Amino acid sequence: MEVSQNPLNRKQQIERTATSLFRTKGYAATSMRDLAHELGIEAASLYSHIKSKEEILQRVCFRVAQEFFEALDAAEANSGCATSRLKKAIAAHVRVLTQNTEASAVFLYEWRHLSEPMHSTYRNLRDRYEARFRDMIREGTASDEFHVPDEKFAVLTILSALNWIHTWYRPDGKMKPAEIAENISNMLLHGLSYPTQPH
Amino acid sequence: MEVSQNPLNRKQQIERTATSLFRTKGYAATSMRDLAHELGIEAASLYSHIKSKEEILQRVCFRVAQEFFEALDAAEANSGCATSRLKKAIAAHVRVLTQNTEASAVFLYEWRHLSEPMHSTYRNLRDRYEARFRDMIREGTASDEFHVPDEKFAVLTILSALNWIHTWYRPDGKMKPAEIAENISNMLLHGLSYPTQPH
DNA sequence: CCTACCGATCGGTAGG
DNA sequence: CCTACCGATCGGTAGG
Numbered sequence: 001m002e003v004s005q006n007p008l009n010r011k012q013q014i015e016r017t018a019t020s021l022f023r024t025k026g027y028a029a030t031s032m033r034d035l036a037h038e039l040g041i042e043a044a045s046l047y048s049h050i051k052s053k054e055e056i057l058q059r060v061c062f063r064v065a066q067e068f069f070e071a072l073d074a075a076e077a078n079s080g081c082a083t084s085r086l087k088k089a090i091a092a093h094v095r096v097l098t099q100n101t102e103a104s105a106v107f108l109y110e111w112r113h114l115s116e117p118m119h120s121t122y123r124n125l126r127d128r129y130e131a132r133f134r135d136m137i138r139e140g141t142a143s144d145e146f147h148v149p150d151e152k153f154a155v156l157t158i159l160s161a162l163n164w165i166h167t168w169y170r171p172d173g174k175m176k177p178a179e180i181a182e183n184i185s186n187m188l189l190h191g192l193s194y195p196t197q198p199h
Numbered sequence: 200m201e202v203s204q205n206p207l208n209r210k211q212q213i214e215r216t217a218t219s220l221f222r223t224k225g226y227a228a229t230s231m232r233d234l235a236h237e238l239g240i241e242a243a244s245l246y247s248h249i250k251s252k253e254e255i256l257q258r259v260c261f262r263v264a265q266e267f268f269e270a271l272d273a274a275e276a277n278s279g280c281a282t283s284r285l286k287k288a289i290a291a292h293v294r295v296l297t298q299n300t301e302a303s304a305v306f307l308y309e310w311r312h313l314s315e316p317m318h319s320t321y322r323n324l325r326d327r328y329e330a331r332f333r334d335m336i337r338e339g340t341a342s343d344e345f346h347v348p349d350e351k352f353a354v355l356t357i358l359s360a361l362n363w364i365h366t367w368y369r370p371d372g373k374m375k376p377a378e379i380a381e382n383i384s385n386m387l388l389h390g391l392s393y394p395t396q397p398h
Numbered sequence: 399c400c401t402a403c404c405g406a407t408c409g410g411t412a413g414g
Numbered sequence: 415c416c417t418a419c420c421g422a423t424c425g426g427t428a429g430g
Contacts, residue, residue, distance in 0.1 A: 032408080044415085052410080083392070112223075147394045156366075164362075183352060188386070191386070191393060192336075192347060193389060230423075231425060232425095242425085251426080
């Protein structure tokens with residue numbers, strides 16, 4: 001992951017502003033005139049930098065997808081037991097979510113406005129991402145670390161618990177990303193009934 | 200909850216069809232002409248039965264909200280310990296979700312297109328609903344049944360795990376609503392690491 | 399429930 | 415990056 005401190009070029013500014021609008025108003029309800037107005041230019045001028053409204057959505061969705069995969073790769077690199085791998089994967093997922101709250105909200109809820117073939121490509125990526133979590137659960141079940149009625153069910157429950165974070169997370173809030181990951185991991189691995197360890 | 204077997208009147212047909220379109224295409228991307236076409240009439244004819252596009256969204260959102268509250272009231276009626284109350288509340292929530300997959304998806308993701316004052320009314324309802332779950336968690340913490348770092352955090356994690364169900368639940372699938380509730384309750388209360396009870 | 403139609407707005411292009 | 419503009423489509427109304 002590369003964090004650029006350079007001033008954003010015009011295309012990046014457009015994408016960033018569009019991400020914010022897509023997140024709050026939704027893709028379909030955001031007009032190119034809304035976007036242009038936010039940037040202080042005319043709608044027609046946007047097309048010197050981008051090909052179409054949908055191109056922006058595509059770029060946002062696939063950039064976030066790539067970040068999720070890179071984070072998961074790093075998390076699975078030096079793998080221990082299934083429990084520790086799952087914990088690392090959860091922490092990586094939370095990190096991407098919290099570092100890209102707006103973009104990840106667009107990634108999660110606006111992708112359905114992608115047209116073919118991008119729509120199918122996106123779905124395949126999501127499937128492959130979830131499959132890697134299913135593998136972790138399956139291995140944890142084999143090693144008797146986890147006890148779940150259905151791997152797919154467990155993965156969807158885990159990811160849905162994580163994917164809600166963008167609705168309430170605030171960078172200046174009291175819970176930091178690592179703490180959120182720790183708390184969610186504890187809750188998902190041990191449950192509400194389990195005493196939390198003091199630290 | 201009243202399940203009517205009567206044939207739907209025209210207004211109900213419009214709402215049901217709109218719900219399905221809002222769910223798959225999103226509210227903003229669904230046109231009144233789309234809706235009319237699906238019903239085999241002209242767009243102008245819709246307005247003999249409804250006042251506006253937004254009226255449909257309002258009716259769907261607030262009908263679902265009412266169902267969630269009624270189900271929660273029933274679940275909390277003969278209350279036992281916090282654990283059993285939470286389990287019943289989860290089962291009630293899952294029942295409403297699975298019996299109204301399309302409407303609850305609209306309720307969860309399209310409400311932001313409500314204009315004021317309905318937008319605020321909706322948010323207040325959601326807040327009150329979540330507050331009742333927070334109360335359950337708080338009481339369970341007081342009675343040493345639950346151990347959570349933060350009640351609000353716990354509630355949002357629980358509800359987000361539940362609210363994803365509509366994306367994969369199929370009435371003819373292998374997991375029945377009661378079973379889904381049971382599995383999610385176990386996972387949330389005891390965690391992945393806890394042996395599942397055979398039944 | 400229809401035909402006929404309204405003003406507003408949409409994504410996008412031509413040409414500079 | 416702008417002015418000027420395109421055809422298409424939007425939610426909704428009038429009048430029957």
